[in-house]
Amino acid sequence: MSGPRDQTPAVQVRGLVSRFGDHLVHDGLDLTVERGEIFGLVGGSGAGKSVLLNTVIDLKEPDGGSVEVLGVDVHRAPEHERLDLERRWGVLFQSGALFSSLSVRDNVAAPLYEHTRLSRRQIAAVADLKLALVGLEPSAGALRPAELSGGMRKRAGLARALALDPELLFLDEPTAGLDPIGAEGFDSLIKDLRDALGLTVFMITHDLDSLYALCDRVGVIADKRIAAVGTLAELERSDHPWIREYFLGPRGRAAAKGAA
Numbered sequence: 001m002s003g004p005r006d007q008t009p010a011v012q013v014r015g016l017v018s019r020f021g022d023h024l025v026h027d028g029l030d031l032t033v034e035r036g037e038i039f040g041l042v043g044g045s046g047a048g049k050s051v052l053l054n055t056v057i058d059l060k061e062p063d064g065g066s067v068e069v070l071g072v073d074v075h076r077a078p079e080h081e082r083l084d085l086e087r088r089w090g091v092l093f094q095s096g097a098l099f100s101s102l103s104v105r106d107n108v109a110a111p112l113y114e115h116t117r118l119s120r121r122q123i124a125a126v127a128d129l130k131l132a133l134v135g136l137e138p139s140a141g142a143l144r145p146a147e148l149s150g151g152m153r154k155r156a157g158l159a160r161a162l163a164l165d166p167e168l169l170f171l172d173e174p175t176a177g178l179d180p181i182g183a184e185g186f187d188s189l190i191k192d193l194r195d196a197l198g199l200t201v202f203m204i205t206h207d208l209d210s211l212y213a214l215c216d217r218v219g220v221i222a223d224k225r226i227a228a229v230g231t232l233a234e235l236e237r238s239d240h241p242w243i244r245e246y247f248l249g250p251r252g253r254a255a256a257k258g259a260a
Contacts, residue, residue, distance in 0.1 A: 008035075008068075008070070009068070010034060010069070010070060010167075010202070011031065011033035011068070011202060012031075012032050012033075012068045013032075013052070013065065013066070014030055014066050015028050015029070015030065015065035015066065016028070016030075016031075016052070016062055016064065016066075017062060017063045017064030018052075018055060019063045025048040026048050026224055026225070028224075028225060029048075029052070029065070029224070029226055030225070031052075031226050031229070032229075033200065033202050034200075034217075035167075036198065036200055037200060037201075037216040037217060038200075038215050039202050039219065040205055040210070040214070040215035040217070040219070041202070041203065041204045041205075041219050041220075041221065042204075042205065042206065042211070042219070042220055042221070042246065043220060043221030043222060044221075047221040048221055049221055050172065052221070053170060053172060053202075056069060056074065056202075057069075057089065057091055057170060061075060069168065070085060070088055070089075070167060070168060072085045087115050088167050088168060089167070089168040090162055090164065091169075092158050092169070092170070092172065093157070093172050094172045094174075094176055097157065098156060098157060100144065103143065103144060104141050104143050104145065104148065104156045105124065105127045106127075107156060108130050108141075108156065108163055111160065111163040111164050112126055115164055116164075127141065127163070130159040130162050130163055131156070131159050133162065134159045134162070135155060135189060136159065140156070150182070151178055151185070151186065154174065155186075155189070158189075167199065167200060168199070168200045168201075168202065169199050169201045169202070170203075171201060173206065174186060174203060174210070175205065175207045175209075180209075183207065183210065187209070187213045191213070208247075208252055208255035209258060209259075211232065212256055216231070217229060217231055218235055220240070220246075227243065235247055
């Protein structure tokens, strides 16, 4: 890709304020995610990671500040621009968020029915292609989500997130609930898809192994703002107490050693 539009950040958050009643979650938070990178977001419980993601993907209105995704102001752009923008990103929620009453194939097909004018036969073919892309056998398409293992449900959710060929992929705790082998396989899949499809990936995770295996840069939410952004090597040199405990504690050292 080329051209000035392509040089804009994938995600740019400026001065974000988020509240729930009297509870202040974010207070002047700034964040930039560059195109083509795998960006990880970490923070303690209640730090506001999911609130930030929901604000970026237009599920929550900010109480202050601005959010731009792929050069579009998410909360101020005209409705037709926002709808077009939603076609340019895909989201994998932590639970997979699959429709339990639909087959796996129909789950993947749902965005295609909503946003395209393809025929039913074409949509079914694209859905099968996306399932194959994430490593699921054709037979999985006829199953219901309840008939899948946790790892297969994650992959089915990922196939749905990729249905419209997005430029930007949001992942919310993608390896949560997976065993170590399943988590490692999912990490490899994400990296391969980024490289093959030229995706930008914005990932919330607490999985240190995933951070070290995947991320070009990591942002840390603490004290209601982004306390630090950098490569893992840069964050390991931080003097922030939470960052030091997180990355230089026993689990962090083990993940770093395993990635070396």
